[in-house]
Amino acid sequence: MAKNPLNVGMVGYGFMGRTHSNAFSQVGHFFDIPYKPVLKAVCARDAGKVKAFAEQWGYESIETDWRKLVERKDIDIIDIASPNDTHLEIAVAAAKAGKMVMCEKPLGRSAKESIQMVEAVEKAKVPNMVWYNYRRVPAVMLAKQLIDEGKLGKIFHYRAKFLQDWTISKDLPQGGQGLWRLDVGVAGSGVTGDLLAHCIDTAMWLNGGIAKVSGMTETFIKERHHNITGKTEPVGIDDASLFLARFANGSLASFEATRYARGHKALYTFEINGENASIAWDLHDLHRLQYFDHRDEGKTRGWRNLHITDSDHPYMGKWWVPGLQIGYEHTFIHQVADFLEATGAGKAAAPTFREAMATDLVTDAVLKSARSGQWELAN
Numbered sequence: 001m002a003k004n005p006l007n008v009g010m011v012g013y014g015f016m017g018r019t020h021s022n023a024f025s026q027v028g029h030f031f032d033i034p035y036k037p038v039l040k041a042v043c044a045r046d047a048g049k050v051k052a053f054a055e056q057w058g059y060e061s062i063e064t065d066w067r068k069l070v071e072r073k074d075i076d077i078i079d080i081a082s083p084n085d086t087h088l089e090i091a092v093a094a095a096k097a098g099k100m101v102m103c104e105k106p107l108g109r110s111a112k113e114s115i116q117m118v119e120a121v122e123k124a125k126v127p128n129m130v131w132y133n134y135r136r137v138p139a140v141m142l143a144k145q146l147i148d149e150g151k152l153g154k155i156f157h158y159r160a161k162f163l164q165d166w167t168i169s170k171d172l173p174q175g176g177q178g179l180w181r182l183d184v185g186v187a188g189s190g191v192t193g194d195l196l197a198h199c200i201d202t203a204m205w206l207n208g209g210i211a212k213v214s215g216m217t218e219t220f221i222k223e224r225h226h227n228i229t230g231k232t233e234p235v236g237i238d239d240a241s242l243f244l245a246r247f248a249n250g251s252l253a254s255f256e257a258t259r260y261a262r263g264h265k266a267l268y269t270f271e272i273n274g275e276n277a278s279i280a281w282d283l284h285d286l287h288r289l290q291y292f293d294h295r296d297e298g299k300t301r302g303w304r305n306l307h308i309t310d311s312d313h314p315y316m317g318k319w320w321v322p323g324l325q326i327g328y329e330h331t332f333i334h335q336v337a338d339f340l341e342a343t344g345a346g347k348a349a350a351p352t353f354r355e356a357m358a359t360d361l362v363t364d365a366v367l368k369s370a371r372s373g374q375w376e377l378a379n
């Protein structure tokens, strides 16, 4: 049966524009989804660059003003893959125009912005989702299943880290393509919104809400050349951000994110300790889940190194043959597949804007606590 076309209007062609475009292009090859995504238009300010991107990725047309894209009658979904300071205006206008909206993380530069986006999509009743892609790593989805089945029992501890090292040089400028993440006006915050947000999203999905936090941040390089103003400007982002947390279920947690962990490029890890069992996961070995079950027979009890590539593991039945691995880009394909399947069935797909707003409330509380030196409520 012919599927309804779903005309995609993509905003942005950077790193995330590529991961999202790849996801929309590939999803129909592997997943039985109720729509046929069509790469209808891509939008960015630089006409030459956006035209080249459209040709390379197979977009039918281009726009250089997102307002025109949002007004177009032939666009069904607006996907926001542009820097954080553009999310609010585009998402609100897209919702008002009755489009489905997907948005790159973090949803807002602060919860104040995300609240307005939540109100807009909920008022317009349009399907919405935020790209917290790591939930869709098969091993992470399996962790969710094991926790929901009660395999871990009561959870005592949650421990997460996201470590990088790409901003250590004082010669690295701030601002402009790729480097907008170092410009607080554009990004909203540093590693708190960029990296800890991933850890918090996964953590609240796996272990429930976070009640309160005690945070600490540092900006190691205080001034950098700014590519847009051409001047040396103060650095307003946090280079490192650590916090302790209490979850609503009583478990205790520690979180750490930094761009100053020499040797680490994108090391996202978490470990969860429960009464009966523990699990651990590492992005550098993303197809493996470490599992320890105290109920195993004593003689052979130990950490099991599960290779999450079998057809009965989450998503894996859609890919190659058992034992063969998939990678980072597949998490985005899974996310589109889940979004379209849920939307076709008239259901919400997680994480919705509302769930992503809860993450922004926690990141705001971490930054507030780092300033006040006090524990702060996180919701």
Ligand code: SOE
Binding pocket: 164, 194, 195, 266
């Ligand atoms: C930053 O370097 C970054 O690209 C984040 O923006 C992404 O969300 C993360 O997945 C990888 O690191």
